[in-house]
Amino acid sequence: MPDLNGIRLGLLDSAKPNAALVLETMAAQLRAQHHIGIVTTFGKSYFGTPVEEDRAREIAQSCEAVIAGVGD
Numbered sequence: 001m002p003d004l005n006g007i008r009l010g011l012l013d014s015a016k017p018n019a020a021l022v023l024e025t026m027a028a029q030l031r032a033q034h035h036i037g038i039v040t041t042f043g044k045s046y047f048g049t050p051v052e053e054d055r056a057r058e059i060a061q062s063c064e065a066v067i068a069g070v071g072d
Contacts, residue, residue, distance in 0.1 A: 004034035010063030011041045012051060019047075019069035026067060 009030065011023040023041065030036045042059055044051055047070075051059075059066055 004030065004036050004065075006035065006037040007064045008062065009036050009039045010059045010066040011039060012059065012066055012068040013041055013043045014068065014070050015044050015047045016070055016072050018072060023067060023069040026069075 009027065011027060013019050013023060020041075027036075027039045031039070040062060042051075042055060044055070
């Protein structure tokens with residue numbers, strides 16, 4: 001596994017039920033086990049559509065890795 005120490009992580013919340021909880025739990029485990037850096041949560045406007053192009057650019061410019069959560 002690559003070194004995750006200090007990376008900027010993005011969490012993409014799909015807006016589905018429980019997605020935020022799953023992402024927050026994963027981020028907490030990554031903080032504890034791999035000492036990741038800043039974690040920023042981004043949201044979609046509706047779970048049934050792709051992430052907006054401007055939001056995708058914002059995420060790509062501000063994060064080194066992204067986890068997308070689905071939920072349910």
